[in-house]
Amino acid sequence: MIAASVFDLPSYVQHSYLGLLGEQLEVSLGATAAGLLVSLPIGQACARWRLLYPPVLGLVTVAYSIPSLALFVFLIDYTGITDTTLFIALALYSLCILVPGVVDGIRTVPPEVKLAADAMGYGPARRYFQVELPIAAPTIMAAVRVATVSSISLMSIGAVIGNLGGFGQLFTTGLRSFNLSLVWLGLFSLVVLALLCDVLLRGAQRLMTPWADRRSARA
């Protein structure tokens, strides 16, 4: 009964609690997944051509230093005050964490293993998906966890530019209405969600790569 009343938001929030949760999950997890899809080929290229890595690393570091609020407002011109704006910005930020993670992961694959796969007649695509990616997976997943947690908390800043940003809206409406319990609810929800995603991803990684040493998977 008490729980139900905490999660019943006042009407001026314009969303239900579950609606906010859905938006939060869709945008922050989607952006991290998109960032991972982009950083896999980039990281592979950087691991193969060593000269490429320093400039790419510099580029993603500079991109990460762009304040999120500034990036959101630049994107308003192209994608409007929509969740797409947040999605693009968060995906871009995740690259700074994911590209180094992928490069480090690919570099942990011992050259003998690659040669052995070649000798067994694996083609380049099969070698990549069945040999290199599983060996790199613990390191990559550690980066994915960090990227997921930070995009969940970064997304809340989207609430400054409009009626977006998932639980971040509880902060802006809480400030406007001076409703402290709304702000507490937002903080609590965001931190719990971030830590929950972290734990779930760690569990998924253990299931995917049961051979990996616990210590090597720690970030």
Place this chain on the structure above:
Amino acid sequence: MIEYLRQFFSDPRFQSGYDGIWQRIAEHCWYSLIAFLCAAAIGLPLALLTGHLGRGDGPIAALAAVGRAMPSLGLIVLLAVKIGVFNFNAALIPLVALAVPPILLTTHEGLRAVDRSVVDAARGMGMRPLQVLFRVEVPSALPLILSGLRTAAVQVVATTTIAAVISFGGLGRYVVDGLSQYQYYQVVGGGFLVVLLSVATLVLFSAISRLAISPGLRRNR
């Protein structure tokens, strides 16, 4: 985009006075500097201690994880509602809370990663614990320590923008005011200046690390 910037930089409202660009930049730098120095004053000594003693790996990693998950906007709003919109601590405390974990984590890990044989050699030469710390461990760990300070500084400069959501100045003022006045050129101008400032911070720290890191360490990297 360029059209918006031209409009922003030619608007007389932003040329001088309390809403002038230089005034806002000075405010932004001032808030960021205070927050950064407070965070360094808390994080560095603590991490030097734990790293030197080799204790506290677990709690520091956990603190860093919680720090990453903590939304600064939420913290600023929470404090603003609690202790007042015009209380500077409402902006300062979240900024410090944002900057301490990266400083703490990288400094601690930097000290832990120093080759034990180097430390043993220093001890064997008769150095006292403080000498070992400041003349061997800190110089060896300097690349990581500086990268942590850089991350913290860039994040503080970026997040000071959000202090405008409550009542404070700084470059975020343009973004927040522009959004509420439907003046998109003001929003873009403010965003542009914040980007310049945080990239400048990044460049500043890269320059510092180039100057401060011992050449012997650079060769190995």
